[in-house]
Amino acid sequence: VTDTAKGRSIALIVALCVVVAAAGAWAWRASHRQPPVSYRLTEWPRGARQPSLSLVDVDGRQRTLADYRGRVVVLFFGYLRCPNACPAELFKLALVMKQLGPVRDRVQVLFVTLDPERDTPQLLRSYVGAFDSTFIGLTGTPDQIAKAAGSFSVAYEKVNLGDDYAIDHSTETYVLDTGGRLRLFGAMDETVSDFTHDLAALANE
Amino acid sequence: LPQEPFSGLSHVQEGFAMKSFIRRCLPLSVAFLATMALAAEPPSPSVAVTRAWSRATVPGASVGAAYFEVINSGPPDVLLAIESPVAKHVEMHSMTMNAGMMQMRPVPSVDIPAKGRVVFGPEGLHAMLVDLTQPLHEGGRIPLTLVFRHAGRVPVSAVVQGLGAMTPPAAEGVTSDRHS
Numbered sequence: 001v002t003d004t005a006k007g008r009s010i011a012l013i014v015a016l017c018v019v020v021a022a023a024g025a026w027a028w029r030a031s032h033r034q035p036p037v038s039y040r041l042t043e044w045p046r047g048a049r050q051p052s053l054s055l056v057d058v059d060g061r062q063r064t065l066a067d068y069r070g071r072v073v074v075l076f077f078g079y080l081r082c083p084n085a086c087p088a089e090l091f092k093l094a095l096v097m098k099q100l101g102p103v104r105d106r107v108q109v110l111f112v113t114l115d116p117e118r119d120t121p122q123l124l125r126s127y128v129g130a131f132d133s134t135f136i137g138l139t140g141t142p143d144q145i146a147k148a149a150g151s152f153s154v155a156y157e158k159v160n161l162g163d164d165y166a167i168d169h170s171t172e173t174y175v176l177d178t179g180g181r182l183r184l185f186g187a188m189d190e191t192v193s194d195f196t197h198d199l200a201a202l203a204n205e
Numbered sequence: 206l207p208q209e210p211f212s213g214l215s216h217v218q219e220g221f222a223m224k225s226f227i228r229r230c231l232p233l234s235v236a237f238l239a240t241m242a243l244a245a246e247p248p249s250p251s252v253a254v255t256r257a258w259s260r261a262t263v264p265g266a267s268v269g270a271a272y273f274e275v276i277n278s279g280p281p282d283v284l285l286a287i288e289s290p291v292a293k294h295v296e297m298h299s300m301t302m303n304a305g306m307m308q309m310r311p312v313p314s315v316d317i318p319a320k321g322r323v324v325f326g327p328e329g330l331h332a333m334l335v336d337l338t339q340p341l342h343e344g345g346r347i348p349l350t351l352v353f354r355h356a357g358r359v360p361v362s363a364v365v366q367g368l369g370a371m372t373p374p375a376a377e378g379v380t381s382d383r384h385s
Contacts, residue, residue: 083270084327091369123265130263155306168306
């Protein structure tokens, strides 16, 4: 009777050891496997047409997306006489930069004006720089801006209002990876933490 | 006998005339006096403007925005204009999303329904401060005067909140409760 009991105990201990070892191995493997990142912004369809732009920075230099390779590029189209959406989005992106910590060095925010007539390079520089000193403003001829906007599927329209005008525009923010490929786009109501999460993931790819 | 009333014709006519005068003019007089009495009092404060706020602007920004709530405890009114010394002019704008595009359009006036409330906020109707005469600094206050068709000019002071503010400041009652 005693021998049988002893045998049972040993079998139980051996079984427990096997279970613990198996669980440990599984946990080790799980922690070392790279799970696919689930992005919080909307993914640009893989294989879909890739956008391009040829614009001018506030110092008058010609700029294309190739100039920002190696960094995650965050692109927003707007104009300075926009009282709500544009400052709100730029402010959000400035908070995202703070949240990113050291990763921010691999992220570049670009603001493209849709109103080159009124948004002079000087105004553009002081405007975007006030949100974050690393933000870059881009402008160009109306034709260059129309091409860039069209390439990103940005909809905008100048609307005459007596002696003034307004610019209707879509409000998505576009995110390109370090290789210059458009990967994600976000809406105005996507939060600071959504953007921080996705930009960090792309910067660490 | 039927002739008798006509015997003192002028007297009877006078009587009729007096009665007719009183009948016609008394209500008018009462109405006139009532109007005078009402006019002598200040206009009834049926329109109140509350929770006014604005947002700090960055250098280079020529426009700002202001928001508030109009609470009307009286008959229908119309908000005709807004004035502020910090901007060359103030426009009332609507903001709508149409086919994925954000659209801003000036609105000439805003109806304030009887016993109703109209909210100006970042996602709809807003006051646009056009051609700012000075940048708006967080923590400051800017004067606004709302001009109503019936309630007249209603001054209000708007709190300038931070660059990214999208909601009104905490209600004053709440703030003081928190501090007590």
